[in-house]
Amino acid sequence: MDTGVLVVGAGPTGLLLACELALASVRTLVIDKRPKPHRESRALNLHPRSIELMDMRGLAGRFLAAGRTVPGWQFAVSLKRPLDFTALDTRHPYALLLAQARTEALLAERARELGVEIRRGHEAVALRQYAGGVETEVSGPGGPVVIRSAYVVGCDGGRSFVRQAAGIGFPGTRETMTAVVGDFAVADHAHNERARRNGVLVSRLEAGLTRYVVMDPRRIRVPSTEPVTPEEFRSSLVRVCGSDCGIGDPRWLSRFGNTTRLAARYRSGRVLLAGDAAHIHFPVGAQGLNTGLQDAMNLGWKLAATVRGWAPPGLLDTYHAERHPVGHAVTTGTRAQTLLVELPLTEQYADPARHLCELLDTLLDIEDVNRHLAGRISALDTVYPPTAPDADPLSGRRMPDIGLTTAAGPTRVHELLRDGRFVLLGLGGGQPPHTAATPASSARARGVDAQGHGDHPDLTDVSEILIRPDGHIAWATRATDPRDLHADRAGALTAWTGAC
Template sequence: MDYDVIVVGGGPVGMMLAGELALADVKVCVLEKLEATTPYSRALSIHPRTLEIMDLRGLKSELLKIGKTLPTGHFAGLETRLDFTVIDSSSNYSLFIAQSETEKALELRAKELGADIRRGIDVLSVTQSSDCVEVIASGDTGQITLTAAYAIGADGAGSIVRKQANIAFNGTDATLTAVQGDVVFKSPPKTTVVSSFNEKGMIMIVPVSKELHRVVFIDPERNSIPKDEPVTLEELRSGMIRMLGDDYGISDPYWMTRFGNATRQAERYREGRLFLAGDAAHIHFPAGGQGMNVGLQEAMNLGWKLAAEVKGWAPEDLLDSYHAERFPVNTTLLRNTKVQTLLFGTDFSPTAIHLRSMISDLLLSPDANYRLASQIAAVDVQYNVRENVSSHLLNGRRLAEIKLRSQNGDVFSSYELFREGKYVLLNLASDKITETIVSNLQHQHFKFASATLSDQVNGWEDVHTALIRPDGYIAWAVSVAEADVISRIELGIKQISRG
């Protein structure tokens, strides 16, 4: 076999997956048809949960150096923005950063960890047998055939992996298109984000880089133009004048395009040895800036599970839990992007304007705002836990960063424990018994840490020991009040590996 895993497609999701697999010492390659990262960035915003997973792997600080942070996100461009600052997270903000920069950072990391990144390779076919996957591709040197134990389709909306695996892509075609232009402004707007909705249409303007701004609008008179019809500078200028009354001295278009609201989801994310992730698994109108974010979160979910399988210690049902956990999350995502499209893309009548202003008013209520902010930030995702673990409020939730104190008194971040991509067994009771159980265990598929809480943290006050998954979700927590703490911990550790 040439590789353990072949990742088809080296966009953000493919590169993230390659990094996660290489981190676990899996022999992985990425086959990407583009010779270099595309300079045209679709995604511009990274949200709190994605920033947290980047932080878990030590990648966040690099991205922060390049991008620009903003304390809010948005839902359907409503006037009341979503307040991320109230989210219980050390990444309670959006990061504006061009997708190309995110992709470059992820590619570099994957390479440094030993992934084989093969560019200029167009995958033509992907087939599987009972014991391997065969990929046929064309490149500079002609046609090549590669084999691997598994393959992942991270090859975007038109995924060849999805098609060849005969996985249905259920949903609806586009009913409207929006216009987008990355341009230079002679007199840029004073605010970081401009957002307006009126009877002439919906428009948003955000920064792309020091030089460029992105203009996106839905013009009711032009929203049935097909996606592949080129956008002109004049179309952008006149739309801005109509909807905003200002063109900010627009010039020098860097990239102009149209995109639609086709909404589809793969019926299943796994077919035998083949998996789907990112846009290959789901597409939707890019409302609220969520597509790349969820794709990266999926890569975090699938990476360690597939690595555990390749290394031979995954429990029987671990690989199937990828679809079981992520499909419902993305069903909700597709629902929220459809609702946003209804709110800002289809009806520009006075009633629609009133509806928006009513919802905008409701979002002034902190509870309502928090509910939507957590959804867009993806911090509300919670997974089911195994049946016979102790019940605890933290089970299945994400680990928000907490500060810990080591036995020698140093304060450190809980996220630092996740750099190696392993399970973390966190003992907060400073007892020697847990340490002894751990040292007697046959398998060591986790990192053991004994520490105390540096500050009081809601939900953690009674925790004796917690096991946290490599992707930062709490597998279980055992309370000090539990009758038989030690056997609970022993059982909980046994469950994470096969046999």
């Protein structure tokens, strides 16, 4: 075997997945067909749950230092009022404006620190599964090579070769509208406010560049396969907002559409999919890259446990069971948002659609409405299905990053997750301190006793919690009798961290 896991694609999803596998001591190789990392950036932001993931691995400082935070994000770009993330229960109640190229550079840096090899200029061109592994034929600068690995993960974007080679369907809906994006060096920003008022999305990037995203009613039916010319971009800007905003030569121009697809399965034998290889949609709500990072975090520890031979039965299949519904919610949710973008641009519905958007804007003033939609877009409300019928209602939910007082001093939940192991958290209440129960689990779960639960309303009465490496709650109990507690805990540890 050449490597434990071959990750195809060094985009954000593949890089974070490689970090997670390497953290769990799995030999990991990443290949990417591009000789160099992308210079241009499609995505420009990280949402709160993605920042929390970085925090769990001690990376939030690097990411926050590289970008700029804003208090919220737009639900559908045709609504005027942005979602307010400050209402959410998180230490990171903001969106981080950070160009995708920077996100990828930070993740690649971390992957290298963890010993991951990244081979650029290497394209996966054929793939064959056999009983004990996968053979992938890779075309590289030195000619074709075959890489044998226990598993392959396709993180190779929307046109995923891996998905096709594994015979996984990609059903969905076809493109009905497109938009154009362009990055320009702009000396005078006086026109930007007017452009924004007219529905152009304007973002200041690094190195003096400004991004404009234009949805020109006369051009939204042009297929995304048709290249954008600087002249087209300029005349669309003038048509939409009455000025060309002083743009010069473009650094990057692209046209993108609302084709929406979701892989039928996230796993076929020893081949798995994550990120855009598994789901694509219009970038409204800015969820694509963020969802890919969250796929990677869910898959990493499960695949590592499988490769290392201690995964409880069925663990790897919970990746599809947990993440496919999230992919479904994101793709249907972005279709709904896209309709709110598309209708005001179509002659027939423009007028009522504008009224609908105004109405929705008034609804966003209601705190609960804001919290509900912000929870969805930020991915803080993601709950995985319970694994047992009698599971505590906390099971599957995201563990809040509460402050804790332990024998070693003050800490918080996300700090305890740095090494990617389970955390078995005793929440005091008079029990004697414990360490992580069974011999098999003690290496995979860290036992921590804390005094109190930071007064978090969801944790009242909870005596112990088993937190998964991805920050979701595996198991929780409210038992206080030491014998019940011991039996429950031992059962949970065996179910989650393996019997051997």
